[in-house]
Amino acid sequence: SAVAITGCACSRTKTQRRHAAHFTFQPDPVPSQYGPTQKMNLFQSITSALDNTLASDPTAVIFGEDVAFGGVFRCTVGLRDKYGKDRVFNTPLCEQGIVGFGIGVAVAGATAIAEIQFADYIFPAFDQIVNEAAKYRYRSGNMFDCGNLTIRAPWGCVGHGSLYHSQSPEAFFAHCPGLKVVIPRSPIQAKGLLLSCIADKNPCIFFEPKILYRAAVEQVPEDPYTIPLSQAEVLQEGSDVTLVAWGTQIHVLKEVASMAQEKLGVSCEVIDLQTILPWDIETVCKSVVKTGRLLISHEAPVTGGFASEISSTVQEECFLNLEAPISRVCGYDTPFPHIFEPFYIPDKWKCFEAIKKMINY
């Protein structure tokens, strides 16, 4: 995937050259309020969060397929040696077992951090997540809960992942009360949000944009810190259009905002939703009341995608403020294709075109 991200520097024939990534990662400014920082990419910021957790919480355990040697994306490198094999361990290859086991660990009062190797493979665990984890507290009258459970999974397109290494399944889980679903856009966000998920007393699913694991590099605080859940972040203020996304797509929208300003003189307000469930309705609606136009963009297929929930709620709350129909620029209603990925993804030109249509409505 390094080739897909950086593009090919050598001269090859047209048929062999792979595309550069569809976005440019834009690092956030160095945070000054959390103490000393260190250059980290996304997977290193995850490792740092997990390291902080294992250090401060003696009950915390990390488990899943291949986490012992460091994980297929290197998120758990060094942790087994540092904290012991009873705390960082491989499980058999069985997602329903990984999540079921994780629920049990949490119910017994320990902190459980379960890794699913790819979000595409989370579906065998769907019953345990939706019927068990999400409902544990409610159905037991608050006698039992699995708030100590956090599930992490690599998420989203990666240039060549195709059907089963590119999915963004957040919409399936957004429909499940009792869960929290969180997606970071960057290393600084990832560490803070992951630590919040781990501390949160509700079962959380944390999706990590895999295309950013190596491509996204920032100065990340070494010490633990939390970024609040269910609080969307306004990354840049604007007056004409509200752009909402999460994860990798934020970087696409930031570029779209620049394009809109340069080429159309349109001022965009960019919002990173961060928490999909429960989502920050107030921040998004406040923005749409101001701008009158909303564009939501995600890689997942458009029908039933999370943009539909946002769109539906915003039109209920802000109907009279809308200057144009709410626009959704999303993946098509197909499985995620391999060779057709450059055509499938909601890239900056599709988003740019959608803004043009909204402005001229």
Added chain:
Amino acid sequence: MIPQDYLGLAFFSMLCCFWPLGIAAFYLSQKVLQLQQTFDSSLEKPQFPGASAEFVDQLEFIQPNVISGIPVYRVMDRQGNIINPSQDPQLSKETVLNFYQKMTMLNTMDRILYESQRQGRISFYMTNYGEEGTHIGSAAALDPNDLVFGQYREAGVLMYRGFPLDHFMAQCYANADDLGKGRQMPVHYGSKDLNFVTISSPLATQIPQAAGAAYAVKRENTNRAVICYFGEGAASEGDAHAGFNFSATLECPLIFFCRNNGYAISTPTNEQYRGDGIAARGPGYGMLSIRVDGNDVFAVYNATKEARRRAVAENQPFLIEAMTYRIGHHSTSDDSSAYRSVDEVNYWDKQDHPISRLRHYMTARGWWSEDDERSWRKQSRKTVMEAFERAERRLKPNPELLFTDVYQEMIPSLNKQRESLWRHVQQYKENYPLDLYEK
């Protein structure tokens, strides 16, 4: 990286009569040969990382031994006589009487609550007829702090641990005293104080959860065990396979207790599995396993006690398959005469019932008389009826509880929905049964 072979040098040196060097070289070459032996694929021993076994040159499929399968351990015969005195756990009269009273109290409660569903007083019920031995025998062998994950037909475990009749009733009636706050169908019991995790309807989901809980409990180092109950039908679920495999590979102090009662609703065991029941699967996972007579409360007790002792001492899971028979229907939504004969059911009710067998054991020792039986039946029925009447009269929980405990905290969007329901109910109150609920 082939280790240097000194054999050649050894012979050369010896030939040239430089014996010390030759002998030293010969000795070293033997060590090298030994080293080489561990990785030498030309030697006749399998080297596969996946299995350590011998080679065989006869083509033969292993016969799954269904006809003469794993034997059934029992202590009493069907008339309650001890077969092998060394296996009699020799429990005190007080303990045995308690077993008996708990089993019969459960039976009495089952009859009354089943009837109450038939009369429309509660919405649903599941009886435990015929399986009382599996509950009481296993519960008695555990520590009160051991964590229990159940399926739905283990009410006797809760009863043994002292769950009050009022709480059983409150859950079934979903009244304001229900610890579960009225959220689940009847028989979905749970008790934090008694370490009995609240039951859920999806089958077998508790099995990998029990493995996780046992792992956490192992790390706590407090000598607690976890027990996980499930039926032979639930054992077909993928979650069962997951739970067995995880508990064995991760070395969890866990007892898997399978109630093999012959039916999963209408599906008999010969349509549920083709192998030798559930016990035969244990060795496939590397698990110590046993099959017991589930209607023999002492056999269940002995097996569970030993499994618990070793599970905690050795940090490994144990599988107990308790053979029994589901005398009642699957639930109040089932009429089992549609798929099995009355004769079959009567056999188990009359000839091989855990309660009768224990009673024979007690009467043989002069611990229980006809008079005791009569007065106990009367007293237990009275106690159950009183709890029943109290539960009937109690209001349902405040409808506010519809909205709480979804998350640990109330979230804004849910709060808005709650407010909208209240406004609606205020406006249309005559259409909502508010009088039945607490304010």
